[in-house]
Amino acid sequence: MRTSDYGIKDEDGYFGFTGRQDDLIESGGFRIGPGEVEHCLMQHSSVALVCVPGGPDEVRGEIVKAYIVPKAGLSPDKALENRIREHVRSRLEAQAYPREIEFLEKMPMTKTGKILKQELRKKKRPCSK
DSSP states (O other): OTTSEEEEEOTTSOEEEEEEGGGOEEETTEEEOHHHHHHHHHTSTTEEEEEOOOEEETTTEEEOEEEEEEOTTOOOOHHHHHHHHHHHHTTSOGGGSOSEEEEOSSOOBOTTSOBOHHHHHHTOOOOOO
């Protein structure tokens, strides 16, 4: 679209927003829309809130990095991290699963309840894997 947004047009001629051009994660030659990954992650029974701004990677350029607030009462551990990764792997393209997951106690939010992606982008660090 002219606004640098990405969208779809359905069979009835209606347009739907799917993401912003500047939000795309370019990983190993693939363009990954974080909205699709976020939607898939939110369908996992252990996830309360999620944001996928991506993260830097020396080999791929960027990786799919997810910041997740687990549902109340859950303690994040490697087993939960692996279950969440497998959830995405089984539903989306192979390159779309989060290669790095960081669990947060709370997500940075605006007063109106939107996630402050720019705050999470500041947290980006080179992936050590």
